[in-house]
Amino acid sequence: MAEAETVLRLEGICKSFPGVRALEQVSLELRRGEVHALVGENGAGKSTLMKILSGVYQADAGRILLGGQEVAIRNPREAQEAGISIIFQEFSLIRGFSVADNVFLNREPAGFLGHLDRRAARERTRSLLAEIGIQLPVDRKVEELSVVEQQVVEIVKALSFTASVLIMDEPSAALTDQELGRLFRIIRSLKQRGVTVIYISHMLEEVFQIADRVTVLKDGRVMGTHPAGELTKDGLIRLMVGRQIEDYFPPLGAGGGPELLEVRGLQRTGRLADISFQLRAGEILGLAGMVGSGRNLLARCLLGLEPHDAGEILLRGTRNAARSFRQAMKAGFGYITDDRKALGILGPRSLKENLTIANLQSYLAWGFLRRGREN
CATH class of the missing domain: 3.40.50.300 (P-loop containing nucleotide triphosphate hydrolases)
Structure with missing residues (x-):
């Protein structure tokens, strides 16, 4: 040009x-x-x-x-x-x-x-x-x-x-x-x-x-x-x-582990209708859909961040209707939000504080933060 x-x-x-x-x-x-x-x-x-x-x-x-x-x-x-x-x-x-x-x-x-x-x-x-x-x-x-x-x-x-x-x-x-x-x-x-x-x-x-x-x-x-x-x-x-790459992704596992999570007929009036699926240990389950299709809402219902009107959530075969995110965390759920800056991190706080705040109870003694253990 x-x-x-x-x-x-x-x-x-x-x-x-x-x-x-x-x-x-x-x-x-x-x-x-x-x-x-x-x-x-x-x-x-x-x-x-x-x-x-x-x-x-x-x-x-x-x-x-x-x-x-x-x-x-x-x-x-x-x-x-x-x-x-x-x-x-x-x-x-x-x-x-x-x-x-x-x-x-x-x-x-x-x-x-x-x-x-x-x-x-x-x-x-x-x-x-x-x-x-x-x-x-x-x-x-x-x-x-x-x-x-x-x-x-x-x-x-x-x-x-x-x-x-x-x-x-x-x-x-x-x-x-x-x-x-x-x-x-x-x-x-x-x-x-x-x-x-x-x-x-x-x-x-x-x-x-x-x-x-x-x-x-x-x-x-x-x-x-x-x-x-x-x-x-x-x-x-x-x-x-700087070299030839043969495999872009690791080989997929068999995905035949024990069932960890089962959702049965989950509903939220006007938003979610009769959602059912199973997730096994070592498995990656993808949720796909257009914007507004309910993907994020479904995840938030599983985590206790949003209520649902009907249906069951079973974790390892036991009913697990988390009423809060804290309960979901104790049950073994984790969550990485799509809006990290607003919902995923505490921007003014240090990396150490961001890492430990999700499980702060483990670093407390008599209600006081144990700085040594946190470090």
């Missing part, structure tokens, strides 16, 4: 952390209106490179050229002002604020005498949503939105800075197939506007569906940049790991 189509270029980017060389002479060229996938194993340097581009980290060496001019990006605000925005895997939204409030957070339109002009913020947000063909109530609180709708808010927030380069870090991590299709439609509309999208993902099927070109990182080095249409899945994996 012609040089004029290059919107952003990274040249010789290097970055080290104590004891680790994270990036070594990384060069990358991005073209206007393309979806450029960045792939590699965990620790390959993808996130570090994007944090440098978005102003979170500073490179030890190398340079960034935007529109042919070298730029210094010292912080995220400077990146946004230069037209570079990033959507992290964990969204940067305030859940109790509305869609419009989040889009213009810390740069709210001002009206007469400097008062906040919320009407202008709402109208501008509606206009940005219309540009990508999405209808979303701008007064709705973010905590009431689905994961893909929250991603839409992040995208609109980026567009409000007139982003020319949008970085999406593992955007599909918590999306269903239907939501992923909606996200791809939004990305294609961004392409038509001339926005360059950097798409970071471990899901290689997605890369082949949405990307125009693919850059592979391994151990902090660029292994190559290729048109997506010229790559195969096996070839891409070989570039990522």
